[in-house]
Amino acid sequence: MGRGRKPTPVADGADAVVRTIADCAREAAEQGGVALADVGGIGIGSPGPLDPYEGVIISPENMPCMHGVRLKERLEESLSRSVRVDNDANMAAFGEQWLGAGREVDHFLCVTLGTGVGGGWVSDGRLMHGFNGNAAEVGHVTVDHEGPRCPCNNYGCLEMYASATAMVRRTAERMEAPGPKTSLTREGLTTRAIFDAAESGDAFAQEMFEETGRFLGIGIVTLVNVTNVEMVALAGGLAAAGDRIFEPTRRTFMDRGTIGVREHLRIVPAALGDDAGLLGAARLVAA
Amino acid sequence: MGRGRKPTPVADGADAVVRTIADCAREAAEQGGVALADVGGIGIGSPGPLDPYEGVIISPENMPCMHGVRLKERLEESLSRSVRVDNDANMAAFGEQWLGAGREVDHFLCVTLGTGVGGGWVSDGRLMHGFNGNAAEVGHVTVDHEGPRCPCNNYGCLEMYASATAMVRRTAERMEAPGPKTSLTREGLTTRAIFDAAESGDAFAQEMFEETGRFLGIGIVTLVNVTNVEMVALAGGLAAAGDRIFEPTRRTFMDRGTIGVREHLRIVPAALGDDAGLLGAARLVAA
Numbered sequence: 001m002g003r004g005r006k007p008t009p010v011a012d013g014a015d016a017v018v019r020t021i022a023d024c025a026r027e028a029a030e031q032g033g034v035a036l037a038d039v040g041g042i043g044i045g046s047p048g049p050l051d052p053y054e055g056v057i058i059s060p061e062n063m064p065c066m067h068g069v070r071l072k073e074r075l076e077e078s079l080s081r082s083v084r085v086d087n088d089a090n091m092a093a094f095g096e097q098w099l100g101a102g103r104e105v106d107h108f109l110c111v112t113l114g115t116g117v118g119g120g121w122v123s124d125g126r127l128m129h130g131f132n133g134n135a136a137e138v139g140h141v142t143v144d145h146e147g148p149r150c151p152c153n154n155y156g157c158l159e160m161y162a163s164a165t166a167m168v169r170r171t172a173e174r175m176e177a178p179g180p181k182t183s184l185t186r187e188g189l190t191t192r193a194i195f196d197a198a199e200s201g202d203a204f205a206q207e208m209f210e211e212t213g214r215f216l217g218i219g220i221v222t223l224v225n226v227t228n229v230e231m232v233a234l235a236g237g238l239a240a241a242g243d244r245i246f247e248p249t250r251r252t253f254m255d256r257g258t259i260g261v262r263e264h265l266r267i268v269p270a271a272l273g274d275d276a277g278l279l280g281a282a283r284l285v286a287a
Numbered sequence: 288m289g290r291g292r293k294p295t296p297v298a299d300g301a302d303a304v305v306r307t308i309a310d311c312a313r314e315a316a317e318q319g320g321v322a323l324a325d326v327g328g329i330g331i332g333s334p335g336p337l338d339p340y341e342g343v344i345i346s347p348e349n350m351p352c353m354h355g356v357r358l359k360e361r362l363e364e365s366l367s368r369s370v371r372v373d374n375d376a377n378m379a380a381f382g383e384q385w386l387g388a389g390r391e392v393d394h395f396l397c398v399t400l401g402t403g404v405g406g407g408w409v410s411d412g413r414l415m416h417g418f419n420g421n422a423a424e425v426g427h428v429t430v431d432h433e434g435p436r437c438p439c440n441n442y443g444c445l446e447m448y449a450s451a452t453a454m455v456r457r458t459a460e461r462m463e464a465p466g467p468k469t470s471l472t473r474e475g476l477t478t479r480a481i482f483d484a485a486e487s488g489d490a491f492a493q494e495m496f497e498e499t500g501r502f503l504g505i506g507i508v509t510l511v512n513v514t515n516v517e518m519v520a521l522a523g524g525l526a527a528a529g530d531r532i533f534e535p536t537r538r539t540f541m542d543r544g545t546i547g548v549r550e551h552l553r554i555v556p557a558a559l560g561d562d563a564g565l566l567g568a569a570r571l572v573a574a
């Protein structure tokens with residue numbers, strides 16, 4: 001096994017980004033002691049939206065230069081290997097179900113709590129894409145149809161309540177005068193700071209975790225009522241808060257989940273960290 | 288092709304129900320001029336919840352006597368043919384995708400608006416069951432997490448807003464004094480009566496369709512963000528209201544759906560009526 005790692009030269013344009021990805025692949029092969037010509041295939045996990053069927057990047061928020069780039073084709077030309085491109089959140093789910101938290105189940109959802117709420121879904125061992133690659137947009141199930149507008153165009157999506165960003169925003173809003181009694185300050189407010197405060201007994205910080213977990217549980221009820229998975233793994237920074245987030249999430253799921261389903265669902269931490277996406281992409285092209 | 292039709296003798300207990308189903312199968316074969324021994328298989332669409340993997344009925348609300356009945360096994364013994372049992376809403380979706388509204392798409396959702404909101408889902412041509420047969424509970428996606436308790440155990444489910452029952456209940460509530468100006472009366476209030484009033488220009492009745500379609504559109508946004516189907520077919524009595532229900536549903540979907548998906552989604556009437564479920568069940572055992 002070898003690894004290559006390079007910063008994405010977004011400012012230099014699409015050609016530079018494609019070249020850098022190809023260089024990483026060459027470096028990983030070299031490090032792994034394998035000739036590139038002997039590599040069975042190359043799997044790519046990329047920020048979306050993208051078209052996984054054609055391997056075309058559509059409009060990733062943080063890489064505008066990649067809009068419309070036919071990444072699969074370009075890399076196949078450059079590396080003379082078969083390439084598959086998929087969404088990074090899908091890849092993390094696919095990796096976790098292969099070798100991580102979900103390795104013993106066939107129906108599995110991975111929910112990543114970060115800037116947004118992303119995810120991927122494996123049903124009966126198959127990665128789910130839907131008709132144009134937009135299945136399992138787990139952050140975009142409605143929690144409150146009169147809630148705030150979401151960048152996705154919907155209102156009151158799970159992402160508006162349970163992402164790390166949403167948790168910090170909601171905490172800051174609550175701290176406006178007359179604010180609650182808390183050791184938190186609005187400067188440098190992060191989920192980590194809220195976690196540390198909660199651990200030192202700050203009741204307001206504890207309440208913010210309770211509330212975020214409650215919203216997450218509400219969203220998971222909807223997701224499970226559609227997908228009927230048997231396991232939901234939580235990944236990303238917020239998931240690192242352990243029981244602070246898992247306990248209210250699980251409790252809410254038990255309060256609201258369908259009888260006959262809720263007893264079976266396990267809500268667990270993801271197991272593979274940043275490697276999940278790499279392993280999922282490898283699985284795309286594994287024999 | 289032959290048909291057999293008999294009332295379900297619920298009051299006489301499970302043995303009588305199983306015998307009646309077997310009689311219907313024999314009658315249909317006879318009518319179709321086929322010896323039962325030459326029938327390739329028998330597909331059953333039953334009210335759920337049930338276990339489609341084992342063919343066991345779990346706890347159908349209107350057939351308490353069938354609780355726990357191993358229907359597949361019992362019918363296989365009685366008829367000496369291979370039998371598969373699935374949920375009636377799944378069967379309607381499977382039939383519609385085979386020979387009805389969804390015959391040209393591979394990613395298809397069928398939503399039936401009746402006493403509740405039921406449905407079934409075909410992804411990439413496969414009927415989706417999930418890990419214990421509870422996938423595609425389309426009526427049980429959250430619309431408002433602070434909404435009324437749903438019989439499923441969740442709060443504010445789509446079913447609480449967009450079923451025919453919910454529409455009648457909401458209409459009756461609005462008519463309480465000081466009620467709106469309307470030709471409707473609280474006696475004999477049905478979706479049909481509301482439809483007739485709307486067609487005769489009753490603005491209040493029109494508003495009730497507008498609102499029901501809006502809730503339905505909100506629910507469909509969530510469903511599509513998870514399933515990424517390319518078509519949603521509406522079935523059941525409410526769907527017969529045509530543009531009165533389709534227009535606000537489609538408009539809400541366009542208002543809230545994800546760009547890149549919403550342009551592609553078609554929301555259409557189901558095409559097969561009561562035959563959808565029969566055809567879906569036949570498809571279960573079609574070669």
